Amino acid sequence: MKIAIASGKGGTGKTTVAVNLALSLKDAQLFDCDVEEPNCNLFLGYDLEKIEDVNVKTPVVDKNKCDLCGKCSDFCQFNALAILPEDVMIFPTLCHGCGGCTIVCPNKAISEVDRKVGVIEGSVNGELAFCQGLLKIGEPMTSLVIKALQEHIDKNATAIIDAPPGTACPVIASVKNVDYCILVTESTPFGFHDLKLALDVMRILGIPFGVVINRCDIGDNRVEEYCIEEGIPILMKIPYDREIARLYSKGIPFVNEMPEWKDRFLRLFRDVTSLSEMRDRPEQ
Numbered sequence: 611m612k613i614a615i616a617s618g619k620g621g622t623g624k625t626t627v628a629v630n631l632a633l634s635l636k637d638a639q640l641f642d643c644d645v646e647e648p649n650c651n652l653f654l655g656y657d658l659e660k661i662e663d664v665n666v667k668t669p670v671v672d673k674n675k676c677d678l679c680g681k682c683s684d685f686c687q688f689n690a691l692a693i694l695p696e697d698v699m700i701f702p703t704l705c706h707g708c709g710g711c712t713i714v715c716p717n718k719a720i721s722e723v724d725r726k727v728g729v730i731e732g733s734v735n736g737e738l739a740f741c742q743g744l745l746k747i748g749e750p751m752t753s754l755v756i757k758a759l760q761e762h763i764d765k766n767a768t769a770i771i772d773a774p775p776g777t778a779c780p781v782i783a784s785v786k787n788v789d790y791c792i793l794v795t796e797s798t799p800f801g802f803h804d805l806k807l808a809l810d811v812m813r814i815l816g817i818p819f820g821v822v823i824n825r826c827d828i829g830d831n832r833v834e835e836y837c838i839e840e841g842i843p844i845l846m847k848i849p850y851d852r853e854i855a856r857l858y859s860k861g862i863p864f865v866n867e868m869p870e871w872k873d874r875f876l877r878l879f880r881d882v883t884s885l886s887e888m889r890d891r892p893e894q
């Protein structure tokens with residue numbers, strides 16, 4: 611079972627839910643896909659070691675073979691190649707490593723070199739199997755690092771995936787192949803607005819989803835009313851709690867100090883499992 615924790619709006623409590631849910635389960639793996647700023651390990655405190663570099667194949671043009679025909683530049687959908695009067699200019703950070711320009715070059719003038727865009731790290735100790743991706747500073751290829759990170763999911767275990775905020779490519783890369791997505795939101799106008807964007811993404815991708823309303827006692831009831839109207843499962847409600855915020859600021863997962871929440875997260879997991887199974891069952 612692969613479960614993503616996502617949201618439209620940032621700061622709604624994804625990491626809080628992902629870490630506390632993973633710690634409440636036995637034998638769960640936790641993956642921090644927020645590769646621009648992974649922060650799950652602030653709460654776990656595990657020693658991490660590098661598992662692998664994430665590289666992208668980037669073109670290099672041999673000037674002696676190139677006749678500036680422009681076929682490579684015409685092919686590239688990402689504007690990573692520009693034909694100048696006497697040269698082909700390459701914008702490495704725009705290149706997605708598709709390899710197409712190398713194939714279309716009629717003069718075999720293009721070769722490829724590895725360019726490092728990030729790194730995958732894994733825990734060497736701790737009660738959870740934990741992995742995170744780390745995008746190199748200045749690199750925009752977030753999705754490549756997320757894809758590489760997800761290769762390390764053990765298909766026989768339960769994987770909890772902490773997704774980045776928003777609804778753009780990094781979120782799609784994080785949730786694409788999951789069995790279920792938990793959308794964490796808050797009862798504010800901004801939370802409600804961005805939840806609806808995230809719901810649209812899940813519907814388009816055909817991923818089953820439910821909602822956790824965090825800080826449920828701030829703002830108004832619009833999120834809850836909307837979920838009831840639309841038949842969206844409300845999986846859990848977490849109140850605004852000074853103690854949760856205090857523990858967070860000390861890097862302590864709140865299930866460790868407030869053990870009653872472990873049962874609630876276990877119940878959440880059971881609900882998610884049965885909702886996902888119901889969806890997989892063929893209609894009678």
Ligand SMILES: Nc1ncnc2c1ncn2[C@@H]1O[C@H](COP(=O)(O)OP(=O)(O)OP(=O)(O)O)[C@@H](O)[C@H]1O
Binds near residue numbers: 623644824849851856
């Ligand atoms: N129920 C709660 N009561 C009080 N404070 C909370 C609660 N849930 C989360 N917070 C606070 O909200 C902040 C954001 O939480 P968290 O980092 O889990 O959100 P996030 O969605 O993962 O953020 P990002 O979008 O940056 O990844 C933290 O400062 C945390 O202490």
Ligand code: SF4
Binds near residue numbers: 693714716
């Ligand atoms: S396709 Fe090959 S020969 Fe043509 S401009 Fe590009 S690198 Fe040069």
Ligand code: SF4
Binds near residue numbers: 668707
């Ligand atoms: S490898 Fe693909 S993305 Fe990169 S420059 Fe060539 S065509 Fe463009």
